[in-house]
Amino acid sequence: MxxxxxxxxxxxxxxxxxxxxxxxxxxxxxxxxxxxxxxxxxxxxxxxxxxxxxxxxxxxxxxxxxxxxxxxxxxxxxxxxxxxxxxxxxxxxxxxxxxxxxxxxxxxxxxxxxxxxxxxxxxxxxxxxxxxxxxxxxxxxxxxxxxxxxxxxxxxxxxxxxxxxxxxxxxxxxxxxxxxQQFHWDNHAYADFDAFLATLSSRKRKMIRKERRTAAAFGGDIQMLTGDEIAPHHWDAFWRFYQDTGARKWGSPYLTRTFFDIAQDSLRDDILLVLAEREGVPVAGALNFIGSDTLYGRYWGCIEDHACLHFEACYYRAMDYAIAHGMRRVEAGAQGEHKLARGYLPxxxxxxxxxxxxxxxxxxxxxxxxxxxxxxxxxxxxxxxxxxxxxxxxxxx
Known part of the structure; x- marks a missing residue:
């Protein structure tokens, strides 16, 4: 043939x-x-x-x-x-x-x-x-x-x-x-976040609990939004966060403002947006993309500095979501050996x-x-x- x-x-x-x-x-x-x-x-x-x-x-x-x-x-x-x-x-x-x-x-x-x-x-x-x-x-x-x-x-x-x-x-x-090399977190079919903590050494377990308590005391609420829960005004807030991070890390943002408008129309079902609000004003956020078995952390930004809020929004909330939805892994992006102490292994x-x-x-x-x-x-x-x-x-x- x-x-x-x-x-x-x-x-x-x-x-x-x-x-x-x-x-x-x-x-x-x-x-x-x-x-x-x-x-x-x-x-x-x-x-x-x-x-x-x-x-x-x-x-x-x-x-x-x-x-x-x-x-x-x-x-x-x-x-x-x-x-x-x-x-x-x-x-x-x-x-x-x-x-x-x-x-x-x-x-x-x-x-x-x-x-x-x-x-x-x-x-x-x-x-x-x-x-x-x-x-x-x-x-x-x-x-x-x-x-x-x-x-x-x-x-x-x-x-x-x-x-x-x-x-x-x-x-x-x-x-x-x-x-x-990167750092990823694997979900070993944990029933909840405490089940994950139980696998850690006492010192690391106490550190993470303290970080989560500190983040929770920032004076506001944290929302986890996906699909139709995401509204156009959320992207106005996230764009401010993204610009701040982009200016500090790369000199100028890679994504344009229009990208987030298009994301609202065609990508929001693929997105988990973690937003921290204080007195009704978004002050920090993390953008994740959702795969069938992996949650991908992509961008973080803030307009106010609050202790441990970065760890909570980027790492611990991502782990919460993965556990709740039976996902195998969280990939938290490039670099960052500080992720190791929080359960993300190389x-x-x-x-x-x-x-x-x-x-x-x-x-x-x-x-x-x-x-x-x-x-x-x-x-x-x-x-x-x-x-x-x-x-x-x-x-x-």
Whole structure:
């Protein structure tokens, strides 16, 4: 039997791709009726379209869409959120040192190609394939992306926060595998928050209880809103928080104000908004996205400083929600070793890389080998310092 030809296409706008066909690759579990929610809310058509339609990506942002699709027999079998990048901001797997080294050697590092969800350090599939086309679809996307990079003579291609399975498959295809670290909280079928606390050492248990009491005394109420509970005026408040955090961390916010208007229309069912109000005025908030089994913490901001309110809104309320809804995990975003004491343990993250220059590729490969060893050692050490009881019955009250 003659094997069908796979056709690779590049699109400058998501509007050029059928929404249902994209989601059949991005969230097939929803299309098949196996889940009401997507595993990964960030690769859905509606989320990526919101980034594009709001001007958060596109001209002037350094994220120029080059969505990659693979068709077989007229059917979309695979897709990837691919962008041409003119900088390395908003990625959270940092290659600034690579850029400096390459340019110091006389090369031109930018533009580069990036398969990623912009501004979103959350692990998920980056090579989106229709069920039954996992191997063939990913192979076509990798070959297509590398060919596009070579054709346009860009320095490099990167796929960030991919799954471990994708990383291993990509390495078999000749891409370079990089590892990193984040802190995630696992829900071991806890009946309630106290059941989680019971697994901690006495000292950590008392610390968390004290933090929650301190946060509760900030002088107001905390709301947890999702779906139709979220109203347009809530986004006015959150925009103020987001601007404050963006100005301090990145210099300017990545998302535009219009993104939150679009979120109200098309994404609010995917969102958990935690808002702290004092005398009827929102003073702090945390934005989370809801997957089928994972809650993703994304942004925090405030206009008033209150002790421990950040821990309560971002970490403990997220854990409360995950327990109440039977979710397996909370991913609280990039960095932050302070999460360790609060039950968020280090886990390995993965990315894939292709570098056009053979000499520079060899140098990067050697760097990644040493980095992987360092990451493994750090995760082992940090895990040993986790807050959980070391032996059964230890520190029980």
């Amino acid at each position: 003659t094997e069908k030809t796979v056709e690779i296409q590049v699109h400058g706008s998501l509007g050029q791709i059928d929404a249902a066909a994209w989601d059949a690759c991005a969230c097939p579990e929803v299309a098949a009726g196996q889940s009401a929610r997507p595993m990964d809310p960030f690769t859905t058509y509606r989320f990526l379209k919101a980034l594009e339609d709001s001007g958060s990506v596109g001209p002037g942002t350094g994220w120029q869409a080059q969505y990659l699709t693979a068709f077989e027999g007229g059917q979309l079998i695979a897709a990837a959120p691919l962008y041409a990048k003119s900088h390395s901001q908003g990625e959270y797997i940092f290659d600034h040192s690579w850029a400096h080294a390459y340019e110091n050697a006389g090369g031109r590092y930018y533009p580069k190609l990036q398969i990623a969800v912009p501004f979103t350090p959350a692990t998920g599939r980056r090579f989106l394939t229709r069920p039954g086309y996992e191997v063939r679809g990913m192979s076509a996307l990798v070959q297509g992306a590398v060919q596009l990079a070579a054709q346009h003579q860009v320095s490099s291609l990167h796929a960030t926060f991919c799954t471990e399975a994708e990383a291993l498959a990509g390495a078999e295809m000749g891409l370079m595998h990089r590892t990193g 886990v390995t993250t993965h990315s894939l890389h292709w570098v056009g220059d053979p000499g520079f590729a060899e140098a990067v490969q050697q760097f990644l080998k040493a980095e992987r060893t360092a990451v493994e050692e750090e995760i082992e050490i940090l895990t040993s310092y986790g807050p959980f009881r070391k032996t059964k019955g230890e520190d029980q009250e």
